[in-house]
Amino acid sequence: MVRLTELLHASLLVADLPTARAFYEGVLGLTPDANRPDLNFEGVWYAVGGGAIHLLALPNPDPLTGRPEHGGRDRHVALGVVGWAELRARLDAQGLPYSLSRSGRTALFVRDPDGNALELIEMPPSHTEKDSEPYG
Helix, strand or coil, X not given: CCCCCCCCEEEEEECCHHHHHHHHHHHCCCCECCCCCCCCCCEEEEEECCEEEEEEECCCXXXXXXXXXXXXXXXXXXXXXXXXXXXXXXXXXXXXXXXXXXXXXXXXXXXXXXXXXXXXXXXXXXXXXXXXXXXX
């Protein structure tokens, strides 16, 4: 029997690595993972729970314009957030646009500087990665 057990990482294409890092580190508060292997292109990895986000500084074949305004209607990566209200306030303070989830749960969708959609879902302060539900 074949059984997929977990999502290990999500790779996102970025055009300008310093600009992307400013968003992922400065806005989302992620810390680069020094264990990134030496690849033949620039990038950065961030550990997130039991998985990771990999930013790849490679040409993006996808259009940046004409994407759905609401990230929930586009391909996206969903991340659990402890301190969701603080993160929302940080987005507001920096004037970064986002839309609230239409599912009824406490979540929002925001795009990084390259148009990659992220769903940020509130998790309780006691949350650990073992508590994760597959759909937030």
